[in-house]
Structure formats: structure tokens, C-alpha cells
Amino acid sequence: MLQQTQVKTVLPRYLAWFDRFPDIEALAAAPLDEVLKVWEGLGYYRRARFIHQAAQKIVSEFGGTFPQAFDAIMSLSGIGRSTAGAIASFSFGQSTPVLDGNVKRVLKRWHASPEATERQLWDWAQKAIDGSGGNPADWNQVMMELGATICASRSADCKRCPVNQHCTSAFQTVEPNTIKKAPVKEVHWRIELHTSPNQGIWLTQRPDSGIWASLWTPPITELASPPDEDPCHIHLLTHRKLHLYGNTTDNVPAGHGQWFSNLDSIALPTGIKHLLEKHGVHT
Numbered sequence: 001m002l003q004q005t006q007v008k009t010v011l012p013r014y015l016a017w018f019d020r021f022p023d024i025e026a027l028a029a030a031p032l033d034e035v036l037k038v039w040e041g042l043g044y045y046r047r048a049r050f051i052h053q054a055a056q057k058i059v060s061e062f063g064g065t066f067p068q069a070f071d072a073i074m075s076l077s078g079i080g081r082s083t084a085g086a087i088a089s090f091s092f093g094q095s096t097p098v099l100d101g102n103v104k105r106v107l108k109r110w111h112a113s114p115e116a117t118e119r120q121l122w123d124w125a126q127k128a129i130d131g132s133g134g135n136p137a138d139w140n141q142v143m144m145e146l147g148a149t150i151c152a153s154r155s156a157d158c159k160r161c162p163v164n165q166h167c168t169s170a171f172q173t174v175e176p177n178t179i180k181k182a183p184v185k186e187v188h189w190r191i192e193l194h195t196s197p198n199q200g201i202w203l204t205q206r207p208d209s210g211i212w213a214s215l216w217t218p219p220i221t222e223l224a225s226p227p228d229e230d231p232c233h234i235h236l237l238t239h240r241k242l243h244l245y246g247n248t249t250d251n252v253p254a255g256h257g258q259w260f261s262n263l264d265s266i267a268l269p270t271g272i273k274h275l276l277e278k279h280g281v282h283t
């Protein structure tokens with residue numbers, strides 16, 4: 001939940017999540033719509049789907065107990081090598097490194113090798129944790145903290161660094177963060193708002209991949225170019241700027257979908273909720 005989301009936003013949601021899904025069985029048995037509803041507003045809904053899929057796999061293949069074998073942890077949806085390393089070291093004391101962006105930077109500077117490959121970095125990370133002689137969880141925490149606080153992306157505070165006597169790049173000019181952000185793509189979507197006093201609003205469920213996967217929205221048509229009107233709402237995603245143009249209509253809706261007079265049990269994207277509110281449809 002904390003990936004890309006602030007702690008103060010996450011705290012009440014974290015508690016609500018465990019109120020509703022107190023254990024892996026409860027999460028695995030819940031319908032996806034309900035999982036997405038509890039996640040609603042946190043964004044990056046893929047994470048909620050992955051957690052749900054992982055819970056189902058833990059129940060069906062691991063008897064409801066979180067697996068300890070590294071390969072089994074890696075086999076769960078949404079868990080890559082670095083996350084698996086964190087889980088295995090923090091939860092089970094295994095000597096498995098974390099290699100997030102901060103740790104990569106520390107290792108590159110430590111070895112004075114800004115062009116180091118992923119393979120090389122994993123090799124160094126594994127050797128370092130194996131040779132640390134301490135608690136693997138502490139080692140991973142220290143490496144992440146060192147990169148987040150002292151060996152930071154913009155500058156390295158070598159004077160305060162507790163390992164400056166051993167680092168190859170200590171007190172040298174270090175490379176600043178050179179990762180370029182992907183450009184944000186402008187997208188223009190026509191949102192058809194079919195409403196009926198008796199039946200509510202017509203919604204369709206998004207495909208299970210792509211933007212807002214598995215969430216419910218009114219029918220959306222992508223426009224080839226911006227229309228001659230201002231958008232009702234602009235919603236920012238990591239690599240997309242969505243311009244939403246709401247269009248109320250009495251036409252009979254076509255295609256897949258269903259009427260909803262109550263939106264309490266389904267998850268809608270935040271951008272769509274804003275758009276509906278602007279059109280007087282209360283969610």
C-alpha cells in the first residue's frame with residue numbers, strides 16, 4: 001500500500017483492509033470486486049489484484065500458509081526478486097538481498113562502477129549480504145537507509161557516511177541520479193453517462209489489464225484528437241494525463257454493462273468519481 005502512496009493516506013486504509021480481510025483465507029475467498037472496493041482511492045489497482053491472486057495461490061497451493069522457500073515466494077503474483085528478498089530476509093531470516101533503487105546506487109558508488117549491469121549488481125548484493133556476518137534483515141534495512149538518507153541520489157554525504165573508509169567513491173564526485181522519467185502521454189476520453197431515474201447509471205467493467213483494469217466506469221471512447229471543448233476533469237496517472245469529457249445521454253446503452261442504482265459495492269476510479277460528481281451523479 002505504501003508504494004507511491006503517503007503513510008497518512010495508507011494508515012486508515014490498512015486498518016480497514018484487515019478489518020475486512022483478517023486472514024489469507026478471507027482475502028482469497030472474497031470476490032475481486034470487493035477487494036477492489038476496499039482498495040478504492042489508493043490507485044495502482046494492479047497491486048490489489050496481485051495481492052488477491054497471491055492469497056488465492058497461497059490457499060490453493062500452500063495450504064493457507066505463506067511459503068518460506070524463495071522460489072515459492074517469487075512465484076506469487078506481483079512479487080519480484082527484490083520484494084522476495086525483503087520478505088525472505090525480514091520474515092524468515094534468509095540471506096537474500098534487497099535491490100531497490102537506493103541499494104543499486106550505493107553498490108554502484110561503492111564499486112565506483114556507474115554502468116554496472118543488473119547481473120553484476122545482484123552478484124555484489126548477494127556477496128555483500130552473505131559476507132556481512134550479521135542479521136540479513138538488518139543488513140537489507142541498513143543498505144536501503146544508507147541509500148535513502150546519506151548516499152542519496154542528488155548528492156552523497158560522504159563526510160557523515162559510516163562506511164566512508166571502505167568505499168571506492170568516498171569524497172569523489174559521484175554521478176547524480178540519471179534515471180529519466182518516461183514522458184507523460186496526453187489521452188482524451190469521451191465518457192458516456194447513461195442515466196435513468198429508475199435504473200441509475202450504466203457502467204461497464206474495464207478489461208483485466210491496462211488503465212483502471214477491472215474497475216467499473218461508464219462506457220469510454222478514446223478520441224483521436226482533443227475535442228473543441230474543455231475537459232470536465234483531468235486525471236493524472238504515472239505516465240498518462242487523462243482528459244475526461246463527460247457526455248450525458250438518454251440513448252439506450254449498447255454493449256456489455258449493467259445498471260447500478262447503488263455504487264456502494266463496486267470500485268470506481270477516482271477520476272470517474274470526480275466526473276460523476278460534476279454531473280450530479282452521487283457515488
Ligand code: SF4
Binds near residue numbers: 161
Ligand atoms: S562514502 Fe560516499 S559514495 Fe560511498 S557509500 Fe558513503 S556516501 Fe556513498
